[in-house]
Amino acid sequence: xxxxxxxxxxxxxxxxxxxxxxxxxxxxxxxxxxxxxxxxxxxxxxxxxxxxxxxxxxxxxxxxxxxxxxxxxxxxxxxxxxxxxxxxxxxxxxxxxxxxxxxxxxxxxxxxxxxxxxxxxxxxxxxxxxxxxxxxxxxxxxxxxxxxxxxxxxxxxxxxxxxxxxxxxxxxxxxxxxxxxxxxxxxxxxxxxxxxxxxxxxxxxxxxxxxxxxxxxxxxxxxxxxxxxxxxxxxxxxxxxxxxxxxxxxxxxxxxxxxxxxxxxxxxxxxxxxxxxxxxxxxxxxxxxxxxxxxxx
Numbered sequence: 001x002x003x004x005x006x007x008x009x010x011x012x013x014x015x016x017x018x019x020x021x022x023x024x025x026x027x028x029x030x031x032x033x034x035x036x037x038x039x040x041x042x043x044x045x046x047x048x049x050x051x052x053x054x055x056x057x058x059x060x061x062x063x064x065x066x067x068x069x070x071x072x073x074x075x076x077x078x079x080x081x082x083x084x085x086x087x088x089x090x091x092x093x094x095x096x097x098x099x100x101x102x103x104x105x106x107x108x109x110x111x112x113x114x115x116x117x118x119x120x121x122x123x124x125x126x127x128x129x130x131x132x133x134x135x136x137x138x139x140x141x142x143x144x145x146x147x148x149x150x151x152x153x154x155x156x157x158x159x160x161x162x163x164x165x166x167x168x169x170x171x172x173x174x175x176x177x178x179x180x181x182x183x184x185x186x187x188x189x190x191x192x193x194x195x196x197x198x199x200x201x202x203x204x205x206x207x208x209x210x211x212x213x214x215x216x217x218x219x220x221x222x223x224x225x226x227x228x229x230x231x232x233x234x235x236x237x238x239x240x241x242x243x244x245x246x247x248x249x250x251x252x253x254x255x256x257x258x259x260x261x262x263x264x265x266x267x268x269x270x271x272x273x274x275x276x277x278x279x280x281x282x283x284x285x286x287x288x289x290x291x292x293x294x295x296x297x
Contacts, residue, residue, distance in 0.1 A: 095119040096137075099245030101222065106131075110149065113140045113222050116242040138168045140219045143181075155202060156187040166219040173235070174202040177218035220261075227261045236274055237292070244270075245288065252294040253280065 096102040096114040103113050104120075107127055112120060118137020126132075131149040143149045145162030153169035156176075163181020168174065176185045178194045185192055185200040190207040194200050199210045199218070217227040226243075228236060233256040237248045243264040256278060262270045271282045275292060282292045 091121045091123050093119055093121045097245070098242050106133075108146060109144045111142045113219075115139060115221055116245075135167055135169060137170060138166070138221070140164070140166045140222055156185060156207075159184040159186070170238075176200045177213060179215055179218055221264075224264045225261065226264065228258055230257045230259050232256070233258050233274075233278065240267075240270055240274070246290055247288060248290045248292060250280075250292040253278070253292070 094102060094104045094112075094114060096116055096118050098117045100116055101113060103111065105111055106122070107124070108131060110131075112133075114120060115138035118135070118139060120133050120135050120139060122133040129147070131147055133151050135151050135153050139151075141149075141151065141160075142164045143160055143162050147161075149160050149162075151158040151167050153167065153174065155169055155172070155174040158165065158167055158176050160181060160183050163183060164179040165181070165183045166177040166179070168176070174187070176183060176194065177199045178196055180196055183194050183200075185194060185207065187202055187207045192200055192207055192209050194209055197211065197213055197215070199213045201208050201210055216225065220227055226239060233253050234250070236258045237250055240246065241248050244267045246267065258274060258278070260273065260277075262273045264270070267284070271284075271290070271292075274280075275282050279295045280292050281295050282290055284290050
């Protein structure tokens with residue numbers, strides 16, 4: 001094999017294909033021939049020294065790669081842990097958008113059905129010891145027996161042990177209906193207890209109790225049925241917006257009130273049910289925008 005003036009082998013004497021087919025020992029033997037053997041060392045000893053250096057270098061690279069691998073793995077694990085803790089400490093929110101009802105199972109086995117345009121939130125961290133939820137809007141609760149179960153809203157607080165009840169809190173309207181069990185309702189320094197068939201209503205800042213309320217009217221919205229007794233007409237239109245995810249613009253309706261019921265299955269039927277008795281006319285534009293005004297004389 002030819003070598004250059006320094007005793008090194010000329011790589012041009014090999015084709016890449018030829019060199020790639022050589023074993024590691026053959027490659028080592030070839031390149032060793034191009035170097036002087038250290039004094040007092042045989043070629044075999046020099047070859048062994050070279051192999052040892054190569055192995056040490058490869059081992060160093062492997063150790064460094066392993067350290068990088070474990071460092072990356074530890075970083076990923078730490079990020080996953082921080083993320084898990086963050087999610088665990090962050091209050092859970094269950095949201096029902098307009099046009100939707102959402103059913104949700106709580107950690108203790110209690111169930112909640114959330115009306116359109118409403119949401120509940122609770123702490124996963126403390127729920128086992130304190131069953132406390134926050135409600136914005138309307139929801140129906142079926143509570144497993146156990147520690148006190150508290151629903152906190154902007155206007156009041158509801159406390160039970162195990163029962164089924166409905167809570168409504170929108171704008172300045174607040175009411176709680178009891179279907180089974182016993183429910184304690186508190187608004188500031190006022191508290192009353194309601195039983196099945198009774199309803200607590202906040203009127204002009206005073207918490208009152210209404211009795212003999214038909215069960216199907218307490219939470220009929222869960223099956224798409226809505227019942228109203230002398231409710232401001234503007235509130236009826238708000239409910240239609242929530243259930244059908246539409247936008248209503250109403251003019252000339254005055255301070256009217258509505259008593260009646262409707263289903264959330266057909267928008268046109270609902271508008272006719274509400275508008276015709278009130279001598280109002282409506283127009284649906286682009287499928288989701290509704291204008292309502294008094295009928296022309």
